[in-house]
Amino acid sequence: MSQQNLLEIQQLRGGYSEVDIIHGIDLRVAPGEIVTIAGTNGAGKSTLVKALLGLLPRVHGAIHLEGREITRLSAEDRFDAGLAYVPQVANVFPSLTVRENLLVVRGVAQVKRRMDEVLADFPALVERLPQPASNLSGGERQQLAFARALMPSPRIMVLDEPTAALSPSLVGKVFDMVQKLPAAGVAVLMVEQRARQALTISQQGYILDQGRCVLDGAAQTLLADSRMAQLYLGNH
Ligand SMILES: Nc1ncnc2c1ncn2[C@@H]1O[C@H](COP(=O)(O)OP(=O)(O)O)[C@@H](O)[C@H]1O
Ligand SMILES: [Mg+2]
Known part of the structure; x- marks a missing residue:
């Protein structure tokens, strides 16, 4: 893995039973970066987050955090290695x-x-x-x-739809908090339904569909891609 990556996910696949839900996902987060994962409902975004956190029963592929392989560590050991997670409810x-x-x-x-x-x-x-x-x-x-x-x-904060349960007035406040994390030395990997808003404060984006990454790149490029906007960014 290259030195500049804080988090590197390689060919990650797996699921809850013998059926794969995610089918070989590659993803990178550099130090101080905000990275958004967007995509349709049921695309496997939360499943990918669970795999990253050590909460998915069956996972193949590799996850490195600061150059150290964490793929087979327990959720507790990943937490100790610098992976933070804010659940949507009961947090x-x-x-x-x-x-x-x-x-x-x-x-x-x-x-x-x-x-x-x-x-x-x-x-x-x-x-x-x-x-x-x-x-x-x-x-x-x-x-x-x-x-x-x-x-x-933590070295990186993982957020799965941090604005989903919030009133519109609070959504901006959460994005404000997210935006401040890199200055505190914390990178962010965020799943968001409000993909447009999330990409606006991100450096990189990944679009998932049916367990695969169908598009990834600089957030600005994704926002400017009209086909992608039509298919995956919705109206938020
Ligand atoms: N605990 C679970 N057990 C079995 N299948 C699940 C479980 N959670 C999610 N799935 C299935 O995995 C697929 C992807 O779901 P999920 O990762 O939650 O999608 P997203 O977060 O992108 O909306 C869906 O088909 C969903 O039904
Ligand atoms: Mg989800």
């Missing part, structure tokens, strides 16, 4: 306070100092620290989920 503990949500993250050294560093980018959470997370608004809850994911200083 905070509602009965714990905001502070507790940040403190219970696994594998963080000097946790109080790290919490201060992370909170510098989420000032709205600071005054909420003693409150139960269930008191947070939808937008604040998303911020907390991001802050939690950032606690262990």
